[in-house]
Amino acid sequence: MVGSKDIDLFNLRENEQIVSPCLIIHGKCNKQNGAKTVQVQHPQLPPVTYPIHNQFFKATVLLTPGENKLTFITDTNTARTIVCYYTPLLQNPPVHLCLILAKDSPEQFDSPQEQKGREGGNGLQLAIKKLRLGARLMQAYTNEQMLRNGMGNRTFPFVEEFAWDTLFDQPGMRSTIKVHVIRSEKTLKEIQDPDVAQQNSKGKNTGALFGIAMDALKRYGGPFTNNEKPVQAACMFMDTHWDGKLIRGHAALGGGDDSIKLAIFGSHGLYSWPSSLEQLVPYFTDETRASISEVANDCNECGTYWECLTITLGAFMHEIGHLLGCPHEESGVMLRGYTTLNRSFLTKEAYSERTKSNGASPPIFPKEECTWHRLDTLRFLYHPSFTLPQDFYDPSFMRPTKLGGYPNTKHSLYPMGNGTCRILSPTGIYLIEIICDDLCKGHIEYLPTSLGGPGPQREVVVTLQDLRGRLPKSELAKFGDTFKLKLHSVNAPEIEFDKFPSLVSVQPLDMSKYGFAKNVQGIKSPLYGCSDRGADAGVIAFDVRLVTAVRIYHGYALDGVRFYFKDKHISTKGSPVAKPSVPPRNYFAKITQTVKNQIAINDENLKSVLFGHETQNFTDATLEPGEIIIGFNLRCGAWIDAIQMITSHGRMTEMFGNKNGGGLAELQPPNGQYILGVIGRVGQWVDAFGIVYGSLE
Numbered sequence: 066m067v068g069s070k071d072i073d074l075f076n077l078r079e080n081e082q083i084v085s086p087c088l089i090i091h092g093k094c095n096k097q098n099g100a101k102t103v104q105v106q107h108p109q110l111p112p113v114t115y116p117i118h119n120q121f122f123k124a125t126v127l128l129t130p131g132e133n134k135l136t137f138i139t140d141t142n143t144a145r146t147i148v149c150y151y152t153p154l155l156q157n158p159p160v161h162l163c164l165i166l167a168k169d170s171p172e173q174f175d176s177p178q179e180q181k182g183r184e185g186g187n188g189l190q191l192a193i194k195k196l197r198l199g200a201r202l203m204q205a206y207t208n209e210q211m212l213r214n215g216m217g218n219r220t221f222p223f224v225e226e227f228a229w230d231t232l233f234d235q236p237g238m239r240s241t242i243k244v245h246v247i248r249s250e251k252t253l254k255e256i257q258d259p260d261v262a263q264q265n266s267k268g269k270n271t272g273a274l275f276g277i278a279m280d281a282l283k284r285y286g287g288p289f290t291n292n293e294k295p296v297q298a299a300c301m302f303m304d305t306h307w308d309g310k311l312i313r314g315h316a317a318l319g320g321g322d323d324s325i326k327l328a329i330f331g332s333h334g335l336y337s338w339p340s341s342l343e344q345l346v347p348y349f350t351d352e353t354r355a356s357i358s359e360v361a362n363d364c365n366e367c368g369t370y371w372e373c374l375t376i377t378l379g380a381f382m383h384e385i386g387h388l389l390g391c392p393h394e395e396s397g398v399m400l401r402g403y404t405t406l407n408r409s410f411l412t413k414e415a416y417s418e419r420t421k422s423n424g425a426s427p428p429i430f431p432k433e434e435c436t437w438h439r440l441d442t443l444r445f446l447y448h449p450s451f452t453l454p455q456d457f458y459d460p461s462f463m464r465p466t467k468l469g470g471y472p473n474t475k476h477s478l479y480p481m482g483n484g485t486c487r488i489l490s491p492t493g494i495y496l497i498e499i500i501c502d503d504l505c506k507g508h509i510e511y512l513p514t515s516l517g518g519p520g521p522q523r524e525v526v527v528t529l530q531d532l533r534g535r536l537p538k539s540e541l542a543k544f545g546d547t548f549k550l551k552l553h554s555v556n557a558p559e560i561e562f563d564k565f566p567s568l569v570s571v572q573p574l575d576m577s578k579y580g581f582a583k584n585v586q587g588i589k590s591p592l593y594g595c596s597d598r599g600a601d602a603g604v605i606a607f608d609v610r611l612v613t614a615v616r617i618y619h620g621y622a623l624d625g626v627r628f629y630f631k632d633k634h635i636s637t638k639g640s641p642v643a644k645p646s647v648p649p650r651n652y653f654a655k656i657t658q659t660v661k662n663q664i665a666i667n668d669e670n671l672k673s674v675l676f677g678h679e680t681q682n683f684t685d686a687t688l689e690p691g692e693i694i695i696g697f698n699l700r701c702g703a704w705i706d707a708i709q710m711i712t713s714h715g716r717m718t719e720m721f722g723n724k725n726g727g728g729l730a731e732l733q734p735p736n737g738q739y740i741l742g743v744i745g746r747v748g749q750w751v752d753a754f755g756i757v758y759g760s761l762e
Contacts, residue, residue, distance in 0.1 A: 379403020
């Protein structure tokens with residue numbers, strides 16, 4: 066907070082470095098001298114005036130690259146000047162803002178007759194102005210939310226251009242958001258077809274507008290074609306139309322594919338959006354009743370102009386949240402909490418037709434505002450679009466390297482008995498979510514050290530007792546034995562474990578029936594690959610301390626594995642082999658000798674066990690004296706594409722099979738425990754693979 070004798074600024078410091086082009090600055094006039102307005106003056110931009118209520122104000126301020134000298138001066142001549150510095154983050158993946166028009170579009174959006182008279186029409190250029198300002202408000206709002214969550218000033222960028230900027234009543238040449246105007250191949254009749262209207266319960270293809278938008282972007286070309294990484298696009302359909310019963314040409318959807326991450330929305334509420342900063346407060350407090358004979362009352366929450374602005378701007382931002390990777394949450398923007406989005410920009414709320422009340426009393430404090438959920442801000446923190454330069458100076462941050470294209474790495478999960486589980490992530494876990502009925506009801510976060518956390522964790526031990534303790538009592542009663550666990554790691558896709566309590570509440574196997582000592586118990590790891598295809602291979606047990614060689618049968622997938630071991634002349638209660646530990650990951654030494662159609666292992670005095678099929682194509686790997694297998698790396702998806710052995714001497718084999726197939730998974734027992742055997746399912750080849758592990762003490 067910046068303080069002075071006369072004016073306090075709560076969320077901006079002197080000489081602060083800013084990465085958002087627009088801020089919502091919260092302040093207070095300390096003098097009780099009846100000040101009713103505060104004007105924000107900028108040497109390069111037109112001044113804008115905001116109301117003061119009970120001495121508090123909120124001012125939405127546009128910044129220019131470099132130094133910004135902001136002067137806050139009241140109508141009673143109380144003043145405060147502050148300097149901050151805005152640096153655009155040009156390296157971050159931006160969002161492309163788009164207007165999609167039918168091929169025969171009249172280039173007009175729905176607007177009441179009196180509003181068209183006030184605004185001078187409802188054409189394409191006005192739509193661009195409104196959309197551009199709406200995007201700036203989303204950036205300012207998101208920056209404020211990230212700041213409140215202790216993650217610093219950070220927001221997502223839109224694509225910009227140096228052009229005629231319309232964010233003030235007095236336009237000027239400066240950097241501004243580029244709005245792509247994109248013509249669809251679809252006609253007005255096709256876009257406004259009731260069968261593709263999302264809100265039509267009888268529609269035959271209510272998701273079609275998403276595909277229409279995607280096709281229009283690809284046909285437009287430029288940044289939307291031949292992409293090495295996904296492009297982000299937020300699209301509004303210009304030709305959305307209320308016919309008195311149905312909003313046609315509208316769908317609220319967010320998602321995408323590996324080439325384009327996409328959010329779409331309709332223009333049915335655009336008439337209520339401001340087109341300049343000077344209009345911001347008047348439009349957010351406009352109590353004019355919406356005429357349902359001319360415009361839609363979306364979800365019966367848009368009875369007044371200001372409510373239509375709040376709902377439609379918030380709903381479009383909700384879909385951009387999906388574009389940025391956010392699911393629905395139990396509160397906030399991602400659960401229609403945007404009905405109070407207006408409060409983030411105001412200190413006094415207008416009459417609400419939706420609630421039949423005058424709303425929040427002035428001044429409106431942060432606790433009364435709409436929020437991005439804490440989980441949304443955590444996702445944003447690790448999204449490439451939100452990267453700050455200083456993030457790279459924190460070794461614990463482990464920033465995502467790019468948007469999309471993550472290596473298909475898989476988490477390794479190892480039940481340890483007594484409701485305890487060990488989870489490994491090659492890239493570091495930053496968030497664990499406890500999911501009940503598709504909503505997160507509890508979580509564990511690992512912030513980077515620069516933000517006060519321990520940093521993403523490559524190994525985490527969780528207990529059912531702790532996880533259940535993080536659930537509300539009502540959710541614990543319903544889902545305490547069935548909740549899901551969702552894991553988020555840096556540079557890796559999220560992964561979900563269904564019915565997590567049953568997954569870790571495993572009954573240990575009595576390994577004595579497989580030749581081990583009576584006190585040896587084994588735990589099965591989860592299976593990688595396809596766990597519901599092929600035949601169950603049972604437990605293929607062996608004393609890993611006695612294994613001297615392995616034969617891997619493979620072609621374009623894994624066919625089988627044979628383990629050779631010395632005849633058992635020692636008790637499994639003890640071993641001359643040292644306790645296994647995780648080796649250093651400098652696997653520079655290879656232990657393979659590739660041989661086909663001939664015997665490479667001197668197996669005259671060796672016994673063996675076979676998992677899977679024996680084929681004519683195989684590779685042999687022999688171990689050094691005292692060396693044991695401590696784990697496997699797999700390439701897997703719908704089956705096991707390839708396998709790699711890791712040993713206690715810090716060595717590993719090549720990846721046998723299709724080394725480029727599927728995703729990468731790691732199988733290593735907890736430190737100090739041994740592999741006691743392998744499990745899985747076998748069909749034409751190996752469909753699934755896992756290990757049995759336990760203590761041999």
